[in-house]
Amino acid sequence: MRQVENSALDDALVVIDNLHFAHSFGAHQVYQNLSMRVPRGKITAVMGPSGIGKTTLLRLIGAQLYPQQGSIEFAGHNVHQLNRRDLYELRKRMSMLFQSGALFTDMTVYDNIAFPLREHSQLPEEIIDTIVKMKLEAVGLRGARDLMPAELSGGMARRAALARAIALDPELILYDEPFAGQDPISMGVIVKLIKELNESLGLTSIVVTHDIAEVMTIADYVYILADKQVVGHGTPAQLKQSDDPLIHQFLHGEADGPVPFHYKAATLEDDLLGSDHA
Amino acid sequence: MESRNTQLAVGLFVIIGILALLFLGLKAANTNVLTNGETYKLFAKFDNIGGLKERSPVKVGGVVVGRVSKISLVGDYYEPLVEMTISKEYNEFSDTTSVSILTSGLLGEQYIGLNPGFIDDTVEMLEDGDYIYDTKSALVLEDLIGQFLFGQGND
Amino acid sequence: MLNRVAALGKATLDSVAGAGAAFFMLMRALVGKPQLRKSWPLLMQQMYSVGVLSLLIIVVSGLFIGMVLGLQGYTILVDFGAEQSLGPMVALSLLRELGPVVTALLFAGRAGSALTAEIGLMKATEQLSSLEMMGVDPLRRVISPRFWAGFYSMPILALVFSAVGIYGGYLVGVRWLGVDDGAFWSVMQSNVEWGQDILNGVIKSLVFAFVVTWIALHKGYQCTPTSVGISRATTSTVVTASLAVLGLDFVLTALMFG
Ligand SMILES: Nc1ncnc2c1ncn2[C@@H]1O[C@H](COP(=O)(O)OP(=O)(O)OP(=O)(O)O)[C@@H](O)[C@H]1O
Numbered sequence: 148m149r150q151v152e153n154s155a156l157d158d159a160l161v162v163i164d165n166l167h168f169a170h171s172f173g174a175h176q177v178y179q180n181l182s183m184r185v186p187r188g189k190i191t192a193v194m195g196p197s198g199i200g201k202t203t204l205l206r207l208i209g210a211q212l213y214p215q216q217g218s219i220e221f222a223g224h225n226v227h228q229l230n231r232r233d234l235y236e237l238r239k240r241m242s243m244l245f246q247s248g249a250l251f252t253d254m255t256v257y258d259n260i261a262f263p264l265r266e267h268s269q270l271p272e273e274i275i276d277t278i279v280k281m282k283l284e285a286v287g288l289r290g291a292r293d294l295m296p297a298e299l300s301g302g303m304a305r306r307a308a309l310a311r312a313i314a315l316d317p318e319l320i321l322y323d324e325p326f327a328g329q330d331p332i333s334m335g336v337i338v339k340l341i342k343e344l345n346e347s348l349g350l351t352s353i354v355v356t357h358d359i360a361e362v363m364t365i366a367d368y369v370y371i372l373a374d375k376q377v378v379g380h381g382t383p384a385q386l387k388q389s390d391d392p393l394i395h396q397f398l399h400g401e402a403d404g405p406v407p408f409h410y411k412a413a414t415l416e417d418d419l420l421g422s423d424h425a
Numbered sequence: 426m427e428s429r430n431t432q433l434a435v436g437l438f439v440i441i442g443i444l445a446l447l448f449l450g451l452k453a454a455n456t457n458v459l460t461n462g463e464t465y466k467l468f469a470k471f472d473n474i475g476g477l478k479e480r481s482p483v484k485v486g487g488v489v490v491g492r493v494s495k496i497s498l499v500g501d502y503y504e505p506l507v508e509m510t511i512s513k514e515y516n517e518f519s520d521t522t523s524v525s526i527l528t529s530g531l532l533g534e535q536y537i538g539l540n541p542g543f544i545d546d547t548v549e550m551l552e553d554g555d556y557i558y559d560t561k562s563a564l565v566l567e568d569l570i571g572q573f574l575f576g577q578g579n580d
Numbered sequence: 581m582l583n584r585v586a587a588l589g590k591a592t593l594d595s596v597a598g599a600g601a602a603f604f605m606l607m608r609a610l611v612g613k614p615q616l617r618k619s620w621p622l623l624m625q626q627m628y629s630v631g632v633l634s635l636l637i638i639v640v641s642g643l644f645i646g647m648v649l650g651l652q653g654y655t656i657l658v659d660f661g662a663e664q665s666l667g668p669m670v671a672l673s674l675l676r677e678l679g680p681v682v683t684a685l686l687f688a689g690r691a692g693s694a695l696t697a698e699i700g701l702m703k704a705t706e707q708l709s710s711l712e713m714m715g716v717d718p719l720r721r722v723i724s725p726r727f728w729a730g731f732y733s734m735p736i737l738a739l740v741f742s743a744v745g746i747y748g749g750y751l752v753g754v755r756w757l758g759v760d761d762g763a764f765w766s767v768m769q770s771n772v773e774w775g776q777d778i779l780n781g782v783i784k785s786l787v788f789a790f791v792v793t794w795i796a797l798h799k800g801y802q803c804t805p806t807s808v809g810i811s812r813a814t815t816s817t818v819v820t821a822s823l824a825v826l827g828l829d830f831v832l833t834a835l836m837f838g
């Protein structure tokens with residue numbers, strides 16, 4: 148088990164311990180012995196090659212998936228041992244920006260963002276209205292509030308989803324690729340937004356992303372995943388200085404190195420020549 | 426406002442459903458006998474009930490006054506016993522009333538015909554649970570043919 | 581050979597597991613204290629898309645089926661000089677069988693497939709996951725109102741179907757073919773009963789409503805979240821629900837009228 152020796156990380160909101168996970172229908176193991184600590188009130192970035200299981204990790208934290216071994220604690224509760232009711236209570240304290248956005252297609256943008264407020268708060272409609280407009284303003288979509296999700300562009304849908312994820316100001320926000328499909332301007336806005344939420348409200352954020360440059364500017368701590376576990380972690384400054392070839396490869400986007408670019412497969416020659424011993 | 430229109434449409438939908446039910450209940454189904462009114466029961470034993478079934482009508486002069494509610498076999502000799510449920514509207518049958526099992530048309534269903542008996546001071550009125558003793562069984566085609574052949578042979 | 585047996589065993593286990601999952605899905609969707617303030621508008625919305633939007637197809641089919649019954653019934657009955665029995669023939673076939681059954685089949689095709697596709701798509705686009713992560717139970721929020729909407733709508737649709745069908749039979753029998761108006765209704769009335777015919781028909785359609793809606797929702801909820809998966813689930817809803825309706829109809833008919 149990997150120890151995280153950093154005194155600043157003592158107060159952890161999410162603690163992942165010794166996690167083993169494989170999708171029920173895939174023979175392929177996603178995680179083996181994964182351990183991680185997400186400090187409270189900080190922005191933690193999780194990076195790793197595509198298909199390594201970052202989305203899976205967020206779903207594990209939200210207890211939408213159950214691990215074969217190991218535990219995940221959120222604010223002291225083992226999320227996988229809660230009964231249904233307690234789990235739903237606990238989930239009100241977190242929120243997730245899905246990679247696909249996952250806006251409710253039968254509601255306007257406005258209603259989408261008002262949805263968690265209407266579900267979970269007893270606030271009167273006028274206050275909800277104010278909050279929704281403020282969140283829309285924050286992501287630059289105030290003018291698009293009466294559109295249906297189908298009428299939004301990919302990047303706009305994602306920003307709308309972001310506004311919905313932050314509507315309730317939950318303790319923990321899980322961002323799955325918040326920057327994907329954004330132009331440089333909105334990317335800058337979103338980076339700033341995540342930072343501000345974290346600073347002004349003290350929210351804890353986990354940001355899964357490939358956009359290393361952006362995330363390195365706001366992250367307090369970074370985990371790099373590869374090969375079923377954490378291969379490197381530290382503050383952005385520590386990582387930049389690291390001479391670990393793995394980390395170096397990832398941060399600089401080199402194709403050749405310890406992290407394979409290809410999904411596990413037979414060699415290209417074998418595949419093309421139709422050899423049997425694949 | 427959109428939800429108001431939805432509610433309106435659903436309300437209309439439910440009203441249409443209720444209207445359909447009323448139409449079926451009032452126009453298509455018999456409303457007078459045995460549906461809501463009070464009823465009482467009469468019993469009759471037959472030798473043979475032929476094709477009589479539960480729910481077959483009980484008629485007086487062609488008018489439905491009740492229905493057969495139960496058919497069972499009773500006694501040591503397994504005699505068919507018919508329970509009739511009659512509307513309270515028609516509760517003035519004397520105990521000289523007779524019942525017969527009749528057939529409507531050549532191929533029609535069988536029903537029970539009640540022939541009200543005479544009424545004077547000496548007879549009592551039938552009440553709930555009473556038996557009618559004057560019964561005529563159903564005509565069974567095979568018996569008729571048998572009788573006919575038997576009669577021929579005797580000649 | 582052994583493989584076949586194994587395959588059969590697996591299929592059996594899968595279907596048992598599937599039935600179990602379907603059962604638990606429904607239990608979790610329906611058990612628990614209802615929150616009227618929130619669920620009422622949801623129910624209304626679903627009654628609209630499941631019930632109101634199915635009304636047209638039900639009325640049109642009911643009318644045509646009633647007219648066909650009137651026509652066929654007349655040509656058959658007139659040979660026996662029994663065209664007076666056209667009324668009860670049309671009414672009883674509709675109330676006891678065709679009303680509930682055809683409504684359920686049409687409902688499976690029109691509303692059931694739509695429910696499966698909608699829920700399948702919500703799953704594929706992670707809307708269901710998203711609800712879960714928001715701490716909103718999709719079973720209570722998405723499945724439950726749709727279930728009740730189907731359950732309440734179908735008997736209403738079946739009643740409308742029968743009523744319109746009888747009117748169709750009347751149009752053809754009385755208006756067109758000249759069966760006596762009074763006889764048509766009075767013979768019908770003396771043969772149709774509230775409890776035995778109308779009520780049993782309603783009970784049938786409640787059972788069908790339960791089963792069809794349940795199957796549609798379960799197929800959507802359990803589908804593989806891809807376009808192929810959704811299209812398979814939709815087809816499977818129509819096939820399974822139709823077979824279930826026809827099979828159950830036999831059982832119910834045997835219990836009620838046998
Ligand atoms: N439902 C599933 N069933 C089986 N295997 C799955 C399922 N979902 C994902 N996987 C597998 O799990 C692995 C991790 O997937 P995941 O979506 O978590 O990757 P990711 O790190 O988020 O990738 P990306 O950066 O491209 O979003 C992949 O190899 C994928 O093939």
Ligand SMILES: [Mg+2]
Nearest residue numbers: 201202203246
């Ligand atoms: Mg992902």
